[in-house]
Amino acid sequence: MIPSAPIARLDWRTVLGLTDGDVADISEVRAAQLAAVHRFTIPRLAIELGATLLLFLSLYGYAAGLMLWVWAGITVFAAVAIAAGRLRSRNWSAASRSRRELHDETLRSIFMGALWAVPPVLFASVGGIEQHLSLWTITVALMAASALLLAPVPLATMLFVAMLSASLAAMMILIDLPLIAGACVGLGILLVACCLASGRNFLMRKQAELQLSDRDEVVSLLLREFEDGDADWLWQIDASRSLTHVSSRLAFALGEEALALEGRSFLQMLAGDSWDSGDFPPPLRTLAERLKQRESFSDLMLPVTLKGVTRWWKLSASPRFDEAGVFLGFRGVGSDVTAERQTSEKINHLARFDPLTGLPNRLQVTEALAQALADADQWRSKCAFMMIDLDRFKAVNDTLGHQIGDRLLSRVSERLSALMTASELCGRLGGDEFGVVVRDASDPARILRLGKAIIHELSRPYEVDQHTLYIGASVGTAIGPRDGRSVEMLIRSADLALYRSKDAGGGHYHAYEPQLHAHAEERRVIEIALRKAIEKGEMHLCYQPVVSAEDASLTGFEALLRWTHPEMGVISPAKFVAVAEEARLIAPIGEWVLRTACEEAVRWPSDVRVAVNVSTEQLHDSNFVTSVISALSHSGLPPHRLELEVTESVFMREGSGAVAVLGQILDLGIHLSLDDFGTGYSSLGYLSRTRFSTIKIDRSFVQGAARNAPESLAIVRAIVAMADSLNMTTTAEGVETEEEYLMIRRLGCRKIQGYLFGRPMVDTEARKLFSTLTRSAA
Template structure:
C-alpha cells in the first residue's frame, strides 16, 4: 500500500542527513586547516588566550564531526532519520556559524590600520560559502549557519570605519542572500528528486509485492524469453505449472519445450505451436493464443498473451507476457457443447441434436438417393414405475434401456432420448423393410428381459413406430410425426410390437391424442361423473350395494366408453388422480344411503402399487363419514403380475381399516391360485365373459361351477357380473352364487336415481329356474318366457 506523508518525509530526512555526512571529511579538513592558518596570521593582534580557545574549539568541533561521520559510515545506515536528529544537525550548523562569526565581530572592530581586513573578509566569505555548500543538503542547518555568521560579520562591519562600514554590510547581505536563495533552490530540487525517488521506490516495492502475489495466488503466470527464444527469469510457479524446476527451464527454448509437451496430442492441437512461432516472428503484440499441452499426463490449455521487449534504440531484447491456465473454462465450454447435443442422464443424443442429424440424413437422401428410417418408442407404464418405486429407480431404468438400445442398433445408427421415457432411433444407412424389421426385432428382444434398477427387477415393455424416408416424409417434422403416429397405433392395437406408418392409421391415433389432451381437463371441467350399478343378494333378492362406475361426457364426442378413456388415463399418468377423485366422491355419495348399502370402487393396479393408498382410502372415509365396512375395493388379477412385498402389505393395511377387498374379473387374467392363499379376499367376482356363455357353453358352465366351489371352500362371497337374462339368474342361484349384477337388475344409474331405485326395487319379483334346465346335464333348455332351448348332452364335470 502507499506510504504516508510522514513516512516519505522521514525518508527525505535520511537522504538529507546522508548528504551532509558525506561532505563532513572534506569540510572538516578545510575548516580545521583554515582555522590554523587564521590563528597563525592573527597571532599578536588578538589575545593569545582568546585565539587559543577559539582554535581549540574549532578543531575539537571538527574532530567531533569526524567521529560522528565515522560512526555513520561504520554502522548500517538507518532507513529513517527522526526530526530530532535533524534538529541536532541544525544546532551544529549554528555552532559552527557562531565560532566563525566571532572573528569578524572582534577583529574588524580592533583592526584600526586595516592590515587584516582583506584577509579576514576573504576568509569569512569563503568559509560562508564552503559551509553553506556542505550543509546545503540540510537547509535548516545551512540557514542557521548563515544566520550565525551574518550576525558576527554585520556586527564587525558596523563597528569598523571607512568604506568598509558602509559597503561591507551591503556586500555581505547580498552574498548571504544569494547563498540562501541558492540553498533553498537546490534544496527544493533535491527534495523533489528525493521525494520522487522515495515514491518510485515505494511503487517498485508495491509492484514487486503485487507481482509476487500475482504469481503465488493468481492463476496467471509471468513468462519471459530472450532474443533467441530461450526462457529466462523462470518463476517457481511457472516451473511447477510446467511440471519441472526453474533451474532446468532457464535457458531452454520455449518452442522446443512446448513441442515436448504436445507430443501426445492430435495433429490439429500441435498446430498451436506453429501459430505461436508465427506470432513471435511477426514481432507484434498478441493476445489469447491457445496452447494445448499435456502436463503430468493431464490435458491442459493455456491462453498466452505477450508483447516484445525492446531497448531505447528499438532493438528486440525478447518477449515478456502472461500465460493463463484456462483448462477449467475450456472443459466447461466442452461440457456446455456436450450438453447441447446429448442427454445428461443416459448420454444418448438429445432431441435437438437428433433433429439436426435427421435433417442431415434427409439431405443426403435427396442428394445421394439413399434411404433410411426413424423409429419412435417409449416404455409402457413408466409413470407407474416412477410413482411406485421412485424417480431414482426410474432414472436407473432409463439408463439401462439406453444401454440396451445402443447395443441393439448398428454403430452407424443414432439412438436418442427425446425426453421422459421417449426414445428414437435413426437408421441412416438402410430403409428396406426387411432390414428395418430386423433392427426393430433386436430392440424388442433386447428389452424383453426385465431390467435391474437400484435393486428392483422392473419388467420392460415397449412398442415401436417406424416411418421410412423418403416414402413417408421429406422433412424432420413429417418424419417425427409419422413415426409417432405409428407408435400410438402400435400401443393402441398391439402393444409390445412394431408398426410401420400408413396413411390410414392417422385418424384413430389423432382421436387418441385428442382424448389424452381433453382428459387432462375433464376433472376440472366437471365432465367426469359416477354412475352406480346395483348388486342384488340372490338369497333375499334385496339390493345390498352398488358398484361405482366412472363416466365421461365429452362436450364434442359425447359419452366416451370407459374401456377407451381408462386405458388412456393409465398410459398418460392420470389414473391416480382420477382414482382418488372417484374414491372420494363414491364414499361421499354412499354416506347418504341407508346403512345396509355398500359401495364398491374399482382400484387401478397403479393405485395399488402406490405406497400412500391406505392413507388415501382412510382420508376418503374420514372426510365422508362412511363406515369402513360399507366400502369395498375391487382390484384385478393384473396386480399380481408385478407383485412385490409392498403390494401384499398394502392390501393387509386396507383390511385392517375394516374395508372389504374383492378380486375382480376372476379367471380372465393371471389366474394363479397362489395369491388367493397369500391374501384372503372377501369376494370373488366372476367375469361377464363366463356369465355370457353360461347357457350355451359347457366349458363356461364348468368354470363357473368350479369358481363357485373354490370361493365357498375359501369362505369368500361371489358376485356374477354381466347378468342380463332371467335364466342366468336362476342358474347362478341354484349353483350357490351369492350376488349378481348386470343389466337384468338395472343399468348403471346416476347418483340422484339411486335412492328412488332402491325403494321401487322391493316390489320386483325374482325369476325362476327354467323348466327342465339342469346346469350339470344340459347345454340347452326351455326357459320360461324365453326362446326354446333343446338337446341334452353329457354333464360338464371337473377332473
Template structure:
C-alpha cells in the first residue's frame, strides 16, 4: 500500500484477532494494522499525508491527493514544496499568514496554513485548489533536521465561500466597487502608514448632479443601471492610480496615494466631470447627468481619516453650490456648505414670497449693423444681508427643492410683461431648466405668461440646455411639439460643452444655437482649438438653417475673430452687461436700437484683481506686502522699497504655498514678478500652486529657529488695499 513507502522499516508485532467477541485493540506495536488504518484514511479522502526532506523537497504525498490535483505522482515528488504550494495572499481570514517559505525556513510548526496549488503544468486543467496544511519538523536522535511530516485537506469550497462572503462585506453589490466599509479601512490604514513615512494621499469625493431626476423620470432600475455605467467610466478614467468606492446612493470616493500635484488633480477632476457628463443610453432612452468633485490632500488638509473626509466633503459642497459640474480643492476658509445651503434655500423662499427677485436683461446684437435684436432675461437676487448672490449658486438650490417651477413661472411672467414695453422688433429670451421643462405644467405656464402679458408668441424665446433631453423620448417630443404649436422660439444654450450630440439638433425643432462662452474665452490664445470649434458650430448652424449667437465676447480681439467666422449675432460685455428693466427703457427711449462695441483691445482672462497680504522671503528675511493682482505667470506686489530688477524672491501665499519668482519691473514700492512655475486653477475661479510645502517640513523648519543671520536689504512700507496700483501690464 502507498503509505508503506513512508513507514517502511518500522518494526512491530501483529496482534491476532480476538474471535471470542472481545474488542480487537490495535496496539502501537501492531504496525501492519496501523498502516491499514492510514491507508483507509487516505483512500476515504478525509485528509492526506505529505513529507519533505531536509531541503524542503516533497518525498511523499498521498496518492489520492495527487489524483485530486490531477497530477502524476512523479510530477509532484522531488519538487520543492514552495513550488507546489504558495500562501494565499488574499486569504479572507482575519489573521494574516506568513509565507510558506518563511515557515519552512524557520522550521516552525505549521498549523492549518492556507495554501494554493501553484504548480503550472500543461496538464493543469483543474480549477484553482486551496488546501489547509499542517506539519511539524522531524529531527533524528542527533538533532539533525530530517524534513517535515504533515497532513493536508482540500478546503477549496470553504475558501471560495469565504472569498464571496468577504467580497460581499467589502464591495458594493450593485457596481462592484469598494463599499464604504472597505474605503474607510483603506483610507485609515493608508493615512496611518503615510503619516509615519511623511507621504501624501489625496481623497476625492464625487457626487452626481441631477441623478434624482433620472430616478424620478426613468425609474429606479434605470438609476441602478446608470450607477453601474458611472462606475465603469470612473474605472477607465482613474485606472490603476487609485481605489474607487461607492459610498451609497450617488456618492463615490477615490483614494489616490502619493499624488499632491494640484495641476494634475485638477486635470483629472475635469476629465472625470466630462466623462461622467457624457450622455447615457438606458433601455433605448437617453439620460444626462453631471458631477461635482471635492478634493482634500493629506497631510495639508488633515492627517487623520475624519479630518480628510470632512474637508473633502466641504470642498464637494462648495463645488455643488458654486454651480455644479466643477471641482474644488479644500481651503481653510470654506464654510459648512450644507448649513449655508439650508440658509440660502430659506432665504430664496422668502425672496420669492416677498418679490425680492429681479430680472436683468442683456442685449443680443446683430453683427452687421450693431442693432439689438433680442434681450436675454437673467435672474438676479440681492440678498438683504449677503448682497448679490450669483444665479450659479441659487439656481441649483432651487432645482433640488420645489422652488424651480415657481421661480421659472415667475420669470416667464415677468419677462413677457417687461417685453411688452419694448419695440415689437425685440424678442425676449428666458432660460428654462431641465426640471422645469420636464414638469407637467410647463405648457400651461408658458401659455399663461403669453396670454396674461399679451406678448406675441414669436417674441418669446425659450433657452434650453442638453439636459432637457434626459427622460422619456416620446414625452420630450410631445413637449417640443406643444411649444412649437404655441409659436414660441427655441434655442439650444451652451452648445459645444460636455458631449453635445448632433442627434439633439435632429430631434428637436431649434431656431437657434448659442455657442458657449468657454470657447470665446480661449479663442485668442495660442495652441487652442476654440476658434476652430466656434467656426464649426457656426457652419453647422448655417447648414441647418438656424441662427447662431456667440456668448461672452468681451474684447475687440475676440470680436474680430468671431466676426471673421461669419457670426451673425453676439452677446457679451463688449456691447452691454445685463441691466435692469428701467435701464433698458432708458436706452430704448431714444428709439435707436444700435449699440456700438466698447471694451478692451485684448482679452486677458488670466488677470485677477486681488488684495491679499502675503509674505516675501529673501535670503533669511521675511517681509510683509500686499499682492494687488495675480495671474498664472506673475503678480503685482506693493509694499517693498529698494528691490532691484532681477532679484529672486519667494512668495508665501499661505497654506504651504511657496512660489519662486523673479522681479521683472520696479516703480517705487510696487514690483512686478514672474513665477518660475505657473500657477494652476483652484477650481473656484482662483489660482493656486501645484505643490505645497508639507506641514512636516514646515514643522521641522520651525524647530530650527528663524533668527536672521544678515541685515535686511529692502525696506517695508505700508501698502493700503484701497490705493490705486500701477498697471504693469502690456
C-alpha cells in the first residue's frame, strides 16, 4: 500500500487568503476556490439584477428619483462589468492560481458590498413599513446568497456580509428600532461564522481531493510499470479457481496465449503433469488449501514444471468479495524467482559444504552434533563425536605440493564417506582434520570398530597422479553427554583424545579420559615457554608478498608470526597460537606483532600495505583498540596502510562485542580482511553488516579452479561477484604455478598471494625486494 501524506493543517490566516501557510499544493487549492466562484457568475448576476429591480420598484415614488436612478445604474453597470470580466477570462479553470488573484476577487466583492450597503442607510427615512421591510428582506437575501455562493472565498464573503449587516443595523437605528439592529448584527455574525466554517471545509476537502488524485496517479503508474515488468505479473481467478483477465506477462510465464488461458484451472496449470497422478508438491497443496479456505497468503514459494523445465514461483494474493459479501475469487501477484533460488542454493551449499571434498563443513558438523546431543538428552541415550587427523599429510604437501595434497584429501573423503551409515555424518573441519557425528553411540564396541576401520581404511596406500602415497590417521572420540553436555565441550574432549592419539605416534584410536596427562603437560610446557618467548627474543615476523593480479606489482605483505624455541625448535603457529589463546597470552603477543609490523612497514614505500592476522580472542580484549592506536602512533604508520585479517570464527560468539570492535577499527581508517572465506563457518550475513575491504579466497578454491573443477570455478566466480557487488577486493591464496595465476586473473581476483611470488621472508629480505624493484625500474 502506498501511504498517503497527512493533510496539512489550515490555520485561519491561510483560510482567509492572508498567507499560504505550509500547504505544498496551495496554488491548486486557490485555483479551485476561484473556479467555484466563477461557476456561479451567471446566477450571481441574475440575483444582483433581480434584487436591484425589486429594490428600485419598492422605493420608486418614495425616494429621490435622481439618487435612486444613479444608485441603480451604478449597481447594474458594476454587476454586469464584473460578470463580463469573469466570463471573458480565459484562465478561470487554470490548474494553479496565486493569492493575488484571490485578493482581486475579494476587492470585487468589497466593491459590490459597498454598493449594496448604500440603500439601507441612504433610503432609511423614506416610505413606510412596507419600504423598510423591502429593504430589509432584499438585503438579508443578498447576505444569505453571498454566504451560500461565495463560501469558497471566505474573506470576500465575510466582508460582503459584514458590510451589509452593518448597513442594516444602521438603518434600524435610524428608524428607532435598536433591538432589530442588534438582531441584524447577530445575523451577520452567524452568517460570517457559517461562511468561515464552510470555506475552511471547502479548502480542506479540495486539498484532500488533490492528494488523493496524486496518489491515484502514482498507483496507476506503478501498476503500468508492474504490468510492463519482465519478471512479475498480476493474476486473477474466479470463485471456481479458473483464470480470468489473464495478463500478457502471466501468459508469457506459462508459455501460452492469454486468450487460451481464460477459464482454465489455475491449479491444474501449476500442477502440470502431476495433475493426473495427484502427486503434488507440498507447496501446491498449501496453495490449494489457502484457496479453499479463502485465506490471504504472501510470498508462497512453489515449484512449477513448464515444458519439462522446473521453475520457482513466488505468489501472493487476497480473496475478493463484492459489496454484498459474495466471494468472487482471488487476485494477486506472482514472480519468477528461479534465478534467486538457484543463487541462494549455491550460497547455502557454499556455507554448509566443503568445496574441496564435498563433505559437510564445520558449520554443518556442529549443527548435526548439537542435534545429536539434544536427542541423546531427550531419549536418555548416547551420541559420539570423532575427530580425525591425518598423519604425515604435511609431508605430502611439502614434498609434492598442495595440488597433490588436495587430491589426496578428496580420496580420503571418499573412503570416509564409504564407511558412514545413516547413523553417522562425516565432515571436514579444516585442513587435514575431519569429524564424525555418531547419532547412536549406545554400543561402545561399535564405536571402537568404526574408529579402527577409519584408521585402517585411511592408512591403505593411495594412487594419486602416478604417485603412491602412504599416510595414516589418528582418531579421538568423546561420548556425549558423558564427556560434554555442549557442542564445544564435546568437541574439546574429542580433541584432547586426538592429541593423545597423536602423542602416541599417530595411527591410534583413543577415547576421551578425564585425565590426559601427557597432552596437558605438553601444553603446560608450551604455555610456560610462551610467557617468556617475546622477552627472550625467540619470536620474529616473516613477510609474504601480496601482488596485484593485473601486473604482478607488489601491493603489500602479510606479517606471519614465527617462534623458534632453543630446545623445542621451530614450533608451528597452529600449535602455540591455540595455547596462547587459551592461556590469555594472545593479547601481549598480538600487541608485539602489531607494533613490530607497523615499525617495519614505515620503512617501506608509502603505497605498500602490511596485513596482520588478528585472533578472535584479541577482539574480545577490551584494550585491543587502544593497542592498535598505540602501534600506529608510535610507528607513525598511516592507518590506511594497515590491514587486519580475521576469520569467520569471530562471528560465532553471539553478543561477544567483536563486531562492535571491528566497527571501531574501521572508524580509525584501518582496512579489514576476511581470511579463509568459505572453509569455516561462512557467516555470510556479516559481509553486509561489516565493511570488509578484502575477502581472501582459500587455497583449495584456487587450486580447484586451476584444475577446471566446475564446483571450484563456480564458487570462485560467486565469491568474486559477491565481493564486487559489496565493493570488496578479493585476494587468492596459495597460488604456486603460472597456470593458477592466469586462471585466477581471468576469474577476476584482484590480488594474489602464494609461493609463485614469494615465500615468507624476514624483514631484511623483504626490504631487498624494494631495492630490486627500484633497480629494475631504473
